[in-house]
Amino acid sequence: MQQINFVTIMKQEKHYINSIYYQLEQTAKYCKHLGTQLFQKLDLPVSLDEFSTLDTIKIYGEVCQRDLAKLILKDRPSTGRILNSLEEKGLIKRFADTKNNRLVRKTTLTIEGEKLLDEVTKILKDYFISMPEILSGSKVEELKLKIKEFKEALKEQVEMNI
Amino acid sequence: MQQINFVTIMKQEKHYINSIYYQLEQTAKYCKHLGTQLFQKLDLPVSLDEFSTLDTIKIYGEVCQRDLAKLILKDRPSTGRILNSLEEKGLIKRFADTKNNRLVRKTTLTIEGEKLLDEVTKILKDYFISMPEILSGSKVEELKLKIKEFKEALKEQVEMNI
DNA sequence: ATAATATTGTTGTAAATGCAACAAATTAAT
DNA sequence: ATTAATTTGTTGCATTTACAACAATATTAT
Numbered sequence: 242m243q244q245i246n247f248v249t250i251m252k253q254e255k256h257y258i259n260s261i262y263y264q265l266e267q268t269a270k271y272c273k274h275l276g277t278q279l280f281q282k283l284d285l286p287v288s289l290d291e292f293s294t295l296d297t298i299k300i301y302g303e304v305c306q307r308d309l310a311k312l313i314l315k316d317r318p319s320t321g322r323i324l325n326s327l328e329e330k331g332l333i334k335r336f337a338d339t340k341n342n343r344l345v346r347k348t349t350l351t352i353e354g355e356k357l358l359d360e361v362t363k364i365l366k367d368y369f370i371s372m373p374e375i376l377s378g379s380k381v382e383e384l385k386l387k388i389k390e391f392k393e394a395l396k397e398q399v400e401m402n403i
Numbered sequence: 404m405q406q407i408n409f410v411t412i413m414k415q416e417k418h419y420i421n422s423i424y425y426q427l428e429q430t431a432k433y434c435k436h437l438g439t440q441l442f443q444k445l446d447l448p449v450s451l452d453e454f455s456t457l458d459t460i461k462i463y464g465e466v467c468q469r470d471l472a473k474l475i476l477k478d479r480p481s482t483g484r485i486l487n488s489l490e491e492k493g494l495i496k497r498f499a500d501t502k503n504n505r506l507v508r509k510t511t512l513t514i515e516g517e518k519l520l521d522e523v524t525k526i527l528k529d530y531f532i533s534m535p536e537i538l539s540g541s542k543v544e545e546l547k548l549k550i551k552e553f554k555e556a557l558k559e560q561v562e563m564n565i
Numbered sequence: 566a567t568a569a570t571a572t573t574g575t576t577g578t579a580a581a582t583g584c585a586a587c588a589a590a591t592t593a594a595t
Numbered sequence: 596a597t598t599a600a601t602t603t604g605t606t607g608c609a610t611t612t613a614c615a616a617c618a619a620t621a622t623t624a625t
Contacts, residue, residue, distance in 0.1 A: 255524070256458050256461070256462060256524070257454065257455055257458050257524065257527060258455055258458045258459055258462065260547075261434075261543055261546060261547040261550065262434040262437070262438060263434075263455060264547055264550050264551055264554065265427065265430055265431045265434050265550060266431045266434055266435060267476055267554060268427055268431070268550055268553060268554040268557065269427045269428045269430070269431035269432075270431075270476045271476075271554060271557040271558060271560075271561045271563075272423075272424040272425075272427050272428055272557070273428060274561050274562075274563060275424070275557070275560060275561045276424060278561070278562065292419065293419055293420055293425060296418050296419050296420045297420055299418070300418060300420065314429055314432045314433075362417070362418070362419065365419060372560065380549070381423055381553075383549075384423060384546075384549045384550070384553060385422075385423040385426055387542070387545075387546045387549070388423065388426050388427060388430055388546070388550075389426055391430060391543075391546060392426065392429060392430040392433060395430065395433040395434070395437070396433060398433075398437060398534065399433050399436050399437045399440070400436075400440065401436060
């Protein structure tokens with residue numbers, strides 16, 4: 242089987258909107274709309290961004306705000322504002338800590354935060370169960386792995402300035 | 404080989420940020436940054452969104468603004484503003500037409516628009532050629548097809564209200 | 566025929582986002 | 596030792612974006 246390389250593919254691309262970059266962007270828009278609509282329909286007390294930030298903190302634990310920003314791919318001001326909102330809602334606690342002898346602010350979920358994260362995660366699962374099977378599960382899983390692989394490679398090429 | 408279905412996959416997802424929806428969003432952010440950085444670095448006379456809009460008009464021809472909005476997945480006001488900007492720059496011409504006996508505004512590229520589209524498309528190609536091969540070409544092509552498939556299925560599930 | 570509904574494009578406004586600049590504090594350089 | 600550069604988090608601002616409301620017009624319903 243002949244291997245067609247990336248350059249060859251790009252040369253064959255007559256139009257940017259047929260590139261994987263644009264297709265990914267468009268697909269992500271549908272994902273974002275789907276999530277936002279669900280969060281509004283269910284009248285949840287957090288936004289989708291706040292929820293995924295909670296989820297990130299739960300997984301990656303006590304990181305400073307800048308490291309969290311790098312994880313959620315938002316800039317430092319946006320990250321700070323999301324944390325302000327989560328703190329006002331009593332879902333996280335912030336505390337001072339040091340990282341390389343430098344004063345930083347770290348974050349943990351409160352009991353209420355843990356509870357909400359579990360509840361909304363369950364709601365999302367129930368919602369996806371009620372959805373028609375868009376693609377067979379193994380295909381989705383396979384696609385997800387390929388996207389992650391592509392994302393990790395892309396990460397090396399993009400200067401994020403966070 | 405046992406087929407694992409979508410529901411099974413979602414049940415196994417303990418965290419939203421590991422879902423294909425969030426992974427797609429994150430990957431698209433890298434794509435967006437990559438493109439925006441390039442357009443700024445080269446000091447191009449159009450934004451990435453304006454360029455992809457030009458490309459869309461080139462492919463889909465004379466469509467009304469609402470149909471164009473559905474293609475570029477932006478709302479009607481945003482679409483109108485992008486067209487205003489492209490018109491001010493002399494890259495498109497707008498003209499009145501009818502669609503189902505209804506007065507609509509349609510768009511075509513000017514000579515300058517065509518020229519700029521070709522030039523920037525070539526610049527993008529050269530840029531991608533200069534990039535290291537992120538993934539082997541066949542893998543990227545395969546991934547793109549799967550993403551398109553996923554996107555088309557997703558489209559049926561999302562009410563875009565455009 | 567009249568009213569209700571739908572389509573298209575625009576305007577206005579509020580929210581989100583990114584970016585530059587800043588203050589505080591530490592490390593590195595000369 | 597003094598200066599320069601780096602890291603972290605915040606504030607302010609300008610751009611983008613979404614969403615509701617509107618005007619104009621055509622279709623549909625009663």
